[in-house]
Amino acid sequence: MSSNASDERLTHEAKGKPASPNMAKGKETYTPSTVAVTGLPDSPPGMIDAHAERRLLRKIDLHVWPILFIIYMMSFLDRINISNARIQGMTQELDLYGNRFNIALFVYFVPYIIFEIPSNMIFRKTKPEYYLSSLMLCWAIINMCMGFVTTYQGLVVLRFFLGTFEAGILPAIIYLTSTYYKRHEFQTRMSFFFCSTVIGGAFGGLLAYAIASLDGRHGIAGWRWIFIVEGAVTAAIAMIAFFLIVDWPEQCRFLTPEEKKQLELRLADDGAGAVARMDMLNAYAYRRILTDWKVWLGALTYMGVGITGYATTFFMPTILSEFGWTARAAQVHTIPVYAVSAVGMVSVAYLSDHYKHRFSFIILGCCIATIGYGMLLGQAHLSSDAKYAAVFLVSLGGFICPPIALAWLSNNVSGNWKRSFASAAQVAFGNITGIVAALVYRQDEAPHYPTGYGTSLALMWVGGIAALLLFTGMLIENRMRDAGKRDARLNRPKEEVDNMGDYHPSFRFTL
Numbered sequence: 097m098s099s100n101a102s103d104e105r106l107t108h109e110a111k112g113k114p115a116s117p118n119m120a121k122g123k124e125t126y127t128p129s130t131v132a133v134t135g136l137p138d139s140p141p142g143m144i145d146a147h148a149e150r151r152l153l154r155k156i157d158l159h160v161w162p163i164l165f166i167i168y169m170m171s172f173l174d175r176i177n178i179s180n181a182r183i184q185g186m187t188q189e190l191d192l193y194g195n196r197f198n199i200a201l202f203v204y205f206v207p208y209i210i211f212e213i214p215s216n217m218i219f220r221k222t223k224p225e226y227y228l229s230s231l232m233l234c235w236a237i238i239n240m241c242m243g244f245v246t247t248y249q250g251l252v253v254l255r256f257f258l259g260t261f262e263a264g265i266l267p268a269i270i271y272l273t274s275t276y277y278k279r280h281e282f283q284t285r286m287s288f289f290f291c292s293t294v295i296g297g298a299f300g301g302l303l304a305y306a307i308a309s310l311d312g313r314h315g316i317a318g319w320r321w322i323f324i325v326e327g328a329v330t331a332a333i334a335m336i337a338f339f340l341i342v343d344w345p346e347q348c349r350f351l352t353p354e355e356k357k358q359l360e361l362r363l364a365d366d367g368a369g370a371v372a373r374m375d376m377l378n379a380y381a382y383r384r385i386l387t388d389w390k391v392w393l394g395a396l397t398y399m400g401v402g403i404t405g406y407a408t409t410f411f412m413p414t415i416l417s418e419f420g421w422t423a424r425a426a427q428v429h430t431i432p433v434y435a436v437s438a439v440g441m442v443s444v445a446y447l448s449d450h451y452k453h454r455f456s457f458i459i460l461g462c463c464i465a466t467i468g469y470g471m472l473l474g475q476a477h478l479s480s481d482a483k484y485a486a487v488f489l490v491s492l493g494g495f496i497c498p499p500i501a502l503a504w505l506s507n508n509v510s511g512n513w514k515r516s517f518a519s520a521a522q523v524a525f526g527n528i529t530g531i532v533a534a535l536v537y538r539q540d541e542a543p544h545y546p547t548g549y550g551t552s553l554a555l556m557w558v559g560g561i562a563a564l565l566l567f568t569g570m571l572i573e574n575r576m577r578d579a580g581k582r583d584a585r586l587n588r589p590k591e592e593v594d595n596m597g598d599y600h601p602s603f604r605f606t607l
Contacts, residue, residue, distance in 0.1 A: 152351075152358050156276050159350045161289060163340040164269050167232060169292035170330045171265050173300050174239045174258070175204065177326055180304035181319035183417055183426065189317065190248050194539065201534030203252050208259035209524045209531075215264030216271060216520035220512065224272055225341040228265065232334035235261035240327030243320040267520035270502055274515060275345050278362065279507040279606055280452045283500060287445030290499040291438045293405065297412075298434035305428055374511020374597035381513055384599050391518045393566040394505030395525035400559020401458065401501055403529035403552050404465055404494025408433075411537045411548070412487065420480055433488055437495040444496050454504040455567040455607055458497050462560040465493025469553040475544060490552075497559065498526070507606040508570065511597035529555060570605035577601050 178186075182197060192200065219227055238258045245251050273289070274282060304322055311318030342348050345359055374381055385391065412433065416426035448457045468489030475483050502522065509518045532555065537548035576582055582601035586593055593600070 148358060149362060152355055152362075153281070155350070155355070156359075157285070159348075160273055160276055160342050161285065163337050164273065165289055165292045166333060167228060167337055167341075168265060168269060168289065169296040169299075170232070170326075170333060171235070171262050172293045172296035173303075174235060174326055174330055175262060176297065177239075177300055177304075177322050178242075178255075179411065179414065180300050181322045183414060184304060184307075184319040184322065185311075185317055186319040189319070190245070190251060192248060192251075195535075196248055198534050198538070200248070200251050200255050202531050204255045204259040205527050205530040205534070206259065207256055208263045209527050211260060211263035212267050212524040212527070213517065213520040216267045216516050219264060219268045219271070220516045223343060223347075224268070225338050225343065228268060228341050229334050229338040231261050231264055232337060233331055236327050236330035236334055238327075239330060240324055243316075243323035243327065267516075267523045270506060270519040270523070271516050272342075272344070274506045274519070275363075275512075276359070280449050282506060283449045283454070283503040284442070284445045286503040287441050287499040290441060290495070294434045294438040294441065294495060297408070298431045300430075302428070302431060371594075372510040372596065372598055372600040372603040374514045374595050376591075376595050377513045378595070380592050381511075381595055381597075384595075384597060385514050385517050388509070388514075388518075388599075389569060390505065390508055390566065390598075390605075391521055393562050393569070394501065394508070394518065395522040396562040397458070397559045397566060398498060398501040398505070398522045398526040399529050400555045400557070400562060401461065401494070401497035402526040402559070403533050403555045404490055405498055406530045406533040407537065407548065407552050408487075408491045408494055411533075411545075412491075414537075415487065415543070415545070416484070429484070433491045436488055437491045440492045441495050441499065445499065448500060448503075453607060454500050454507070455563055458500050458504075458563045459560055461493045461496035461500070462556050463493070464496070465490050465556055466553060468493060469549050469556070472549045473546065473553075494556075501559070501563070504566075504606065509598055510600075510603055511595070514597045567607055571607055574605050574607075577604065 178200065182192070186192065187197065190196075235258055238254055238261065242251065242254050242258075245254060269289070270286075273285070277285065303326070307318055307321045307325065309318075310316075310321045313321070316324070342350065345351070346356065348356075351359065374384070412430050414426075416429050421429060444457050444460070448454055468486045468491075471478060471486035472483065472490065475486070478486070502519070505518055505522050506515065509515050532551060533548075536551040537545050541547055573582075580601075585596065585599065585601055597603075598605070
């Protein structure tokens with residue numbers, strides 16, 4: 097987020113903490129800002145009134161999140177509706193036997209992964225309302241077209257283009273929303289936002305159940321109606337979204353000039369934000385971004401813990417139908433699983449923000465999912481009720497982790513360009529597991545899916561180990577900065593010091 101020159105000096109002194117004695121060594125001295133928020137006479141310079149701050153947060157929450165929640169819910173629903181269509185007759189009509197269904201899932205992720213980083217770099221230079229609503233309208237049209245496809249090859253082509261237009265949505269939303277909040281306000285909101293995927297999954301099953309009664313209407317099969325109806329709804333929302341998506345904080349229309357100043361001050365007071373900046377994309381910034389081990393460990397964490405969410409949404413209707421339930425009953429039985437996952441996800445997010453801690457909650461999610469996977473791998477001697485309980489555990493553990501992983505990396509990178517790149521890289525890496533999930537749940541291994549469950553469990557702990565390494569590295573780095581062992585970085589040229597981002601020794605990492 098951009099700041100005025102007079103405010104760019106705001107450092108730890110704004111919090112009543114002395115600045116590092118080395119900050120001025122051979123450099124321009126950083127001094128505290130004396131900016132006070134107008135209309136708040138009881139507030140000291142550089143501070144904002146607590147009541148005004150709460151009012152500001154409520155206003156931001158109400159303007160930023162609702163439409164983005166709906167956008168991503170529809171994105172997720174339009175991505176996974178193929179799993180609901182599969183058990184409503186699509187397999188027979190398009191001859192999706194063998195590994196054809198898996199390939200149709202797989203091809204979506206190829207452009208999805210390729211285009212996420214360039215999309216987010218473009219997004220930073222555009223107006224969010226134009227960019228996001230345009231992408232949404234395009235994928236809505238593609239989704240409706242899938243309702244009229246007549247061949248397997250046509251389905252694969254359409255899935256490719258669906259991935260192309262959905263690629264920029266999640267990293268753009270993460271980046272945009274992170275510019276409005278302090279680091280320990282972001283996790284709870286991110287998990288509420290991720291409930292959109294849970295609601296999308298549950299609503300997908302409920303919608304498929306309802307659409308089954310349309311089978312044959314106007315000569316169109318029920319599975320085709322899933323794509324047609326959902327695509328039409330998405331297109332309508334895209335046109336409304338254009339008027340509701342917020343702009344960047346410095347350009348948004350829903351905040352008054354005074355409220356923008358309040359927002360600027362409170363963000364500068366979070367993690368040395370005023371000096372830990374990266375507003376210029378030059379050779380030095382590229383080096384700081386591409387060589388930052390946090391970005392790549394954060395991406396690996398998200399990649400590992402993200403597989404369960406994809407596996408659950410792609411294959412849960414099929415897995416439940418193989419427990420002995422009819423297609424309609426299997427769709428309905430997905431809803432309680434998603435409901436429990438949503439409650440668990442938000443509850444853990446609240447605790448994570450309350451304790452200002454991320455790592456342990458990721459490990460908690462891994463442990464819960466591990467119990468569920470263990471039960472499913474040994475399901476030969478389990479009843480249908482026990483296997484259904486295992487699906488609850490897998491889903492709960494799997495949905496707890498991804499929003500924490502996303503918020504954790506966003507908390508620990510500073511600067512416009514770095515945050516843009518990091519969020520896109522993390523989501524791009526994470527979607528590699530979408531490809532894995534699409535390929536390892538093989539039809540010839542139904543109903544036990546040993547390869548699918550085993551691979552998912554292994555990757556879950558790849559993410560857990562990456563989280564451990566990330567936690568350990570940032571803990572060591574914080575201690576070194578507290579001891580002044582990174583202050584020598586301030587002896588570099590001023591243009592580098594002013595563009596270091598979280599490499600600046602004033603920045604402290606969230607664990």
